[in-house]
Amino acid sequence: MKSIKICIGSACHLKGSYEVIEAFKKLIKENNLEQEIELCASFCIGNCKEAVSVMRWDGVVFSVDKENAKDIFEREFKI
Numbered sequence: 289m290k291s292i293k294i295c296i297g298s299a300c301h302l303k304g305s306y307e308v309i310e311a312f313k314k315l316i317k318e319n320n321l322e323q324e325i326e327l328c329a330s331f332c333i334g335n336c337k338e339a340v341s342v343m344r345w346d347g348v349v350f351s352v353d354k355e356n357a358k359d360i361f362e363r364e365f366k367i
């Protein structure tokens with residue numbers, strides 16, 4: 289199982305971590321990836337300027353908001 293870490297540190301929280309978590313949950317479900325990908329909340333991952341920070345299983349960090357969540361998921365997180 290691969291993990292995606294979504295930052296819920298203060299900068300990311302203020303910029304909408306909750307919405308990003310909800311968007312990713314929905315996308316994982318829509319793509320039937322529940323057995324392959326798990327979502328984890330994470331404290332600050334040191335990328336606050338680019339909040340909301342989302343770390344892929346290989347350590348690459350993306351800047352996600354509710355508008356671009358679907359595009360980024362399709363491009364970078366589908367396995």
Ligand code: FES
Binds near residue numbers: 298339
């Ligand atoms: S608070 Fe999210 S990267 Fe720092």
